[in-house]
Amino acid sequence: MSRRVDTANRTVLALLGLLLFGGGAVGLAASFGVFGDPPPVLPGSARRFEDQQPWFWWAVAGVCLVVALLALRWLLAQLHTGRVTRLDLTRDDRDGRTVVHAGALTEAVEAEAQSLRGVVGASARLVEARGRTLTVAVELADHADVAEVRRTLEDRVVAHAREAVDDPGLPVDIELRPGRRSGSRGLR
């Protein structure tokens, strides 16, 4: 899950929480007479105002539309995986186009990771995060030499992946998941 979406979720939830808590607390204080006699929920002055100002409800409709559009953007962000499916390696259009399917790269990374001693499963994805990032999750058997597997992943598997996409600085996130039983199913 994208960290950016998680941060956005926390921020929006905190803002909505503050709004509800603040509004509810002020309303409760007013209902218990902190600001004088409890006022009506819809004061007559408010009803007169909306009757006298024809633009009022159009402004409310505009605000509601903006809220709906922001909510749609927020909703779509939850569904966005950031997965990259193709890599364009073209340097100069005059020399032709070179496109690599991300699946070819990730399958090669998975196969190489799974061939390591102690690895019971591996899953790789190419995502849009910090630019283009390769993420690899590796399930390790409990008997695995974690330090050795890690060294091989970082030094050999990552180097091969970077070589394949001709990007020596390709950011890579590796998650090691130790403690799997040797006979258990891997990630796929």
Add this chain to the structure above:
Amino acid sequence: MTVVNRVLATLLALALLLGGLLAVVEIVLAALDQQPWLVPHPAWTAWLSDRTLASGVVRAALIGAVVLGLVLLALALRRGRPGALPLPARVEAVRTTASRRGLERTLRAAATRPDGVRDARVKARRRTVRVRAATALRDPADLQSRVGQAVAERLEELGLAGTLRPRVTVSKGAGR
């Protein structure tokens, strides 16, 4: 916590989207002197005009708003346990982490290795690992230090010895 927040965010976003669109439709219908579509707002307006903030239903709604606000704030601000713990970096632009669940699994296996340990429960946090080992031995003697050593060795193998501090307790009981 991330999953809970994501589900909640999806539900709230959906509610705000539908609510916002419904409000726009009702305002347009009212401007065109048409009957309300889904929200009987003339009846609601009349009902709300007769109520003050001191009425029971309104107070209940306000208390509900305060409680919901507090729940949302707690969910948004609570950090919870991490999904994965970062390992010290070795190679440039390579970020390696160990999943918390995997870590707990492997530390549990390490903690149950010394003779006399019947079972162990492990909870990893950002800076500490709590290991609760259960033994059937009448006299656990140095079992706590042996379990602590096994856990520390495993953390060392994982490269987390400097990041996570193990806290081991041994109790006489049946374990889980």
